[in-house]
Structure formats: C-alpha cells, structure tokens
Amino acid sequence: MEKVTGRLVVVGGGQAAFALVAKLRALKDTRPITVVAAEACLPYQRPPLSKKYLLREMALDRLLYRPEAWYPEHNIDIRLSTMVTRVNRAAKEVTLSDGSKLGYEALALATGATPRRLPAAIGGDLAGVFVVRDFTDADRLAAEMRPGRHVLVIGGGYIGLEAAAVARSCGLDVTVIEMADRILQRVASAATSAIVRDIHRSHGVDIREGMGLHRLIGDNGHVSAAELSDGSVIPVDIVIVGIGVTANDALAHDAGLETANGIVVDKFGRTSDPSIFAIGDCAVLPWQDMRIRLESVQNAVDQAEAIAAILAGGSDPYDPNPWFWSDQYDVKLQIAGFGLGHDETLVRPGQREGSVSVWYFRQGKLIAVDAINDAKAYVTGKKLLEAAITPDRAALADPQTDLKSLLA
Incomplete structure (x- = not known):
C-alpha cells in the first residue's frame, strides 16, 4: 500500500494508541505524530489497575509505558487532558476541547471503551x-x-x-x-x-x-x-x-463513519473513510466471517502494530489469533482462541495439582482452549490453533498423552 507521510493524529492515550506510535518509530517512520489523550497522565498499563496497583504493590510511575522525555525525543507531540470534540473529514482536521484545530493526513481512533x-x-x-x-x-x-x-x-x-x-x-x-x-x-x-x-x-x-x-x-x-x-x-x-463496557464510538458516529457498538473497520484497520483507522477496544473487525470486538491487551497491541506497518507502506492484513489471560488469587487462566459458538468441550486434567484445561470444538474443529494453571496446555493449544490443527480427540482426552505430540 502507499505509504502515508503526513501528520498522523491519534485520538486516545491507552494501550493501542501507544503501541501504534511506538511501532511506527521502531519502523523508522519519521512522520509527525500528535497524540490527543483525555487523561492527565502519560499512557500507562491498565491491567495492573485492578490487581497490583489496587493492592499497592506497584506505583503509578511503574505502569508508564515510557517516561515523559521519550515522546519529544521521538518527535511525538502528546497533548494530555485534551479531547477531540469533532472530526471534519472534508477538511481533514479535528477540533480539540480547547477550541483549536489540528490537520491530519491519517487519523487513528483509539478511543477505547467505557464501563457501564x-x-x-x-x-x-x-x-x-x-x-x-x-x-x-x-x-x-x-x-x-x-x-x-x-x-x-x-x-x-x-x-x-x-x-x-x-x-x-x-x-x-x-x-x-x-x-x-x-x-x-x-x-x-x-x-x-x-x-x-x-x-x-x-x-x-x-x-x-x-x-x-x-x-x-x-x-x-x-x-x-x-x-x-x-x-x-x-x-x-x-x-x-463489572457489567461490561460500551465502545466509545460517538466521535466516529458523529463524523458519519460506520458504527455498530464500535467503529467498523476492514482487515487493514480502515474505517468507511480510508484516511481514518480504528484500533483497540473501540474497533469492530472482521474475523472468520464474523464481525467481533476484542477487548484485550493482546488485540490492542497486535492490531495497532499491524496498522502501524500498513501506515508505513506494508500490505499485510490484520488476522488476529486471539488470546487472553486473567489472574485470580494464585490462579492464572490463559485463553487461546475464541470459544464463541462452541458445541462441545473436553476437560483435560493437568500434570500438576490444580491444573486443568478446557478444550472447545465447533463442528469437530478445535477453536479455543482455557488453561487453568496449565501453561503447557495453553502453549500447545495456541500452536495448534495457529497451525489450524485439530488434535485426535482420544489422544487429547488421555492425560498420559504428551501434549507436544499433538503438534506432529
């Protein structure tokens, strides 16, 4: 695809926004970038907020992706405590909450989601x-x-x-x-x-x-x-x-972009306006003949980095391999794939006490695995899914089977 070289404006200051600009600079892309972030704080990790940060085991400065000096050193203008209130697609400019206007060649909406x-x-x-x-x-x-x-x-x-x-x-x-x-x-x-x-x-x-x-x-x-x-x-x-979130798509909707509980994008992250992209929790993306919204750090990073490569002139579409995790007490739940629409599950005991995995199938095909304190099952399941391999059911059900042999 044709490389975009003019100003990129990124709306949002979360994981997806940071991953996008960091990847562009890692790709030696030198275009001017402005990040417009509503929060007063520099971009930071959110998963620890409800865990180590809440427990006061981690300070806020340890959550920052990069220190303040990193942004000017990489020619990134970051404007905190600022919101984009309007997108003028015809003029290719956004209006900010202070009344000023900012032109763009490409616009990336990383507006996230809001808890209900x-x-x-x-x-x-x-x-x-x-x-x-x-x-x-x-x-x-x-x-x-x-x-x-x-x-x-x-x-x-x-x-x-x-x-x-x-x-x-x-x-x-x-x-x-x-x-x-x-x-x-x-x-x-x-x-x-x-x-x-x-x-x-x-x-x-x-x-x-x-x-x-x-x-x-x-x-x-x-x-x-x-x-x-x-x-x-x-x-x-x-x-x-904790009753779910609503995608922040009002700015896109008001600009006349296609929305559906999120901002609809194609496999290259483009909205219905080819100059505007959407990434992260706010994006509704195509996946296996469906439209889905993936609320996860993994998707925010992977999608943002894929779109960065496209902005830098690449042509590979974003084809997600979803994975998630959840830490509760001393239990780590790791999830590979997306179990939506499964019609069968298989529960496999792990090799250590307290470890177990749940394997999901749809019409006989492996589509996901939940691994509870079972890293081996998670890694194997993720590899099987990425290779589109459905293992022999009897072998999988046998706890004596070496999971690695299922990859053969």
Whole structure:
C-alpha cells in the first residue's frame, strides 16, 4: 500500500494508541505524530489497575509505558487532558476541547471503551459505588478496601471476578451476584465456569448466580445495603460494578463513519473513510466471517502494530489469533482462541495439582482452549490453533498423552 507521510493524529492515550506510535518509530517512520489523550497522565498499563496497583504493590510511575522525555525525543507531540470534540473529514482536521484545530493526513481512533454504570435511580450515584477504568478509580477504591468490610461485586465476568479476588485477598467479605445462570456465561464454557466458581468459593466468596440487583440503599449518601432481585437485603460497604463496557464510538458516529457498538473497520484497520483507522477496544473487525470486538491487551497491541506497518507502506492484513489471560488469587487462566459458538468441550486434567484445561470444538474443529494453571496446555493449544490443527480427540482426552505430540 502507499505509504502515508503526513501528520498522523491519534485520538486516545491507552494501550493501542501507544503501541501504534511506538511501532511506527521502531519502523523508522519519521512522520509527525500528535497524540490527543483525555487523561492527565502519560499512557500507562491498565491491567495492573485492578490487581497490583489496587493492592499497592506497584506505583503509578511503574505502569508508564515510557517516561515523559521519550515522546519529544521521538518527535511525538502528546497533548494530555485534551479531547477531540469533532472530526471534519472534508477538511481533514479535528477540533480539540480547547477550541483549536489540528490537520491530519491519517487519523487513528483509539478511543477505547467505557464501563457501564448503574443508573442513579437504583442508587448508582451513591458514594462507595465504583467502576475501575483508570488510576483515579483505583485510587478511590483502594482507600475504601479495609479488612472486615463487605463488598458487593455486580457482574460475574472476568473484571468482576478479578475484583472479587483482590478484595478477598485484602480481607474483605465478598458477595458476587450474576444475573445470568452462571458466571462467565458470555465468555466461557460451563466447564470453565464451574472450575472458576469452585476456586472463588474455596476462598470464601459468596457467589449468587441467577441473581440481579433491585436497588442500592444509602445512608447519608453512602451505600449501606443492597436489595437483590429475590427480595433479600444484604449490608454492603462497597459496590464494584463489572457489567461490561460500551465502545466509545460517538466521535466516529458523529463524523458519519460506520458504527455498530464500535467503529467498523476492514482487515487493514480502515474505517468507511480510508484516511481514518480504528484500533483497540473501540474497533469492530472482521474475523472468520464474523464481525467481533476484542477487548484485550493482546488485540490492542497486535492490531495497532499491524496498522502501524500498513501506515508505513506494508500490505499485510490484520488476522488476529486471539488470546487472553486473567489472574485470580494464585490462579492464572490463559485463553487461546475464541470459544464463541462452541458445541462441545473436553476437560483435560493437568500434570500438576490444580491444573486443568478446557478444550472447545465447533463442528469437530478445535477453536479455543482455557488453561487453568496449565501453561503447557495453553502453549500447545495456541500452536495448534495457529497451525489450524485439530488434535485426535482420544489422544487429547488421555492425560498420559504428551501434549507436544499433538503438534506432529
């Protein structure tokens, strides 16, 4: 593809935005770059916010991808505490929150996603109710996390369960409610849900599935209790909301770009305007005859680096090999592939105590693997998926089979 050499404007200051500009400079691309970031902080890692940062085991300066001096040294103009309020596609310029305008030859939207919050009508505006999106959220939550207090986690997805694990590790009493029939229902098999449920219950977490929230009850403006959908009332001091995210696609929608709970892109990361790209959590991309949005650090980095190569004149499309991870207590869950639409699973015990893997199949084809404290199963599964190999089912089911032999 033709190399773009004029100014690149990047909207957003998260993982995808940083990975894009860092890769361009690694490719010796010298175009001028301006990054417009809403937060007051330089780009930083987000996964530790709900883990080591919340536990105060890691300071904010250790989360920074690069120190402040790195940006001018690499001819990157980064504007913090600034938002893009309008995209003028005809003039190829963006309007910033301070009223100034900035021209571009290429525009990359790395606007991310926003956690869903509880409505104020059911107590979502009470003090003590949290989402964790940035370091200020984590700071406020950390100040409340004191042993003996009771935290209610709303949502049994990975975000909610990771928060539950941290709270329990801090000595808090934890209740998790999940409206669906089981935790992780949207993202994992029933087998994986059962394994993770047992892990949390063994740590003393009260998990209530098929349970919704009716309302939160306040005392002098601070949450003090929760009325659940079965009519029961439980005392709570803290509420952590983990009910999913909404893609930040309003800027793209207002600019007339195609959106569908995210910004629709082609296999080269281009939106319906060929001068505008979208990357990371906000992007809806083609994958195996589907349109998906991958909310993961892995996708943010891999997609951003692929688009950087395209901007620099490359022609290889982005073809993701999804993988994810989740740390809960001393358990590492590693996921290779995407189990959407699976019709069969196989549970394989690992070689070490507490290790197990769940293998997903669709119409007889291997599509994903969940590895719980089983790095060997994860690595083998990832290689099998990348090579489009479906292993012999009997051999896979036999715990005596050397997983490496499945790659032959």
